[in-house]
Amino acid sequence: MSDSTVYLQPAYILQHxxxxxxxxLLEVFTRDYGIVSMLAKGVRKQKSKSAGLLLPFTALKLSFSDRGELKTLVGSEFVRQYPLERLALYCGFYVNELVQLFLHRHDPHPALFAVYRAALRDLTLGVGIEQTLRYFELDLLREAGYEVELAVAADRAPISPRERYDYRADQGWVLDAGGRASGTTLLALAKRDRLQDxxxxxxxxxxxxxLDGHLRGRPLKSREVLATMLKHL
Structure with a gap:
């Protein structure tokens, strides 16, 4: 291995x-190198020890050649698996798709990497799935440079739990009796409170x-699949 090799980098497979x-061909979320594309040679052979490891929702330590845009996998170690099932599995794919859409390639986000790991843990436990997704989405927006103040209105007045608000991208939260957001919900999100029904x-x-304000019309495939699944639950 050359000096350009990265050894035992904590990582998750987002797509393969x-x-x-x-x-x-892998899309990989790494702790210190962000999202990278990686070629895993020969891993689909029957005798390959890596064949069953390179899957989404599996914590790995990957070694790879850091030359060029497409990295080459040279080693993989299993850390732990997050056995997502049914609704949690589709939510996991939704989280993976958001990461790929919002983060720039090769831009490290170690804090979000830790949040991602915690989200997989919570989805595996199956408790508070909606809350897990909402707080992951907020953390993703912050890490991508789109953080939104939740406790302060556009006029810099504190959000009131007795009022309703609407969000304007060029202003922030403005008072609106018919707005989508109650002050109670905004403050709960700001405080990271438990989200009741x-x-x-x-x-x-x-x-x-x-999220849609930054996706600019790009559809989320996982959101469509998840919506279809929820109709049949």
Missing amino acids: RPYRETSL GIAAEAKVILRQL
Whole structure:
């Protein structure tokens, strides 16, 4: 291995697809190198020890050649698996898609990497899935440079739990009797409170508006699949 090799980098596979007959192309979220594309040669061979490791929702330590845009995997070690099932599994794919859409390639986000790991843990436990997603979305917006003040209105007045607000991208939260966001929900999000049913539903609407403002019309495939699944639960 050359001096350009990165050793045992904490990582998660966000996406993988076959490449030629025996290899995989990987989109990988690493702690110190951000999102990188990686070629895993020969891992689809029957005798490959890495074949069952390079999957989403598995904590790994990867070694790879850091030359060029496409990295080459040279080693992988298993750390732990997050066995997501049913709704939690689709939520995991949603989280992975958000990471790929909002983060710039090769831009490290070690704080979000830790938040991502915690989100997988909470999704695996299956407790407070909606709350897990909302706070992950808020952390993602902050790390991507789109943090939104939740406790202060556009006029710099404190958000009031007795009022309703609407979000304007060029201003912030403005008073609006018919607005999507209640002050109660905004303050709960700001304080990272436990999201009860009514507040959780409104928080979902708020975060969707904030995310969609930056997606600029780009559809989320996982969101469409998740919505279809929820109709049949």
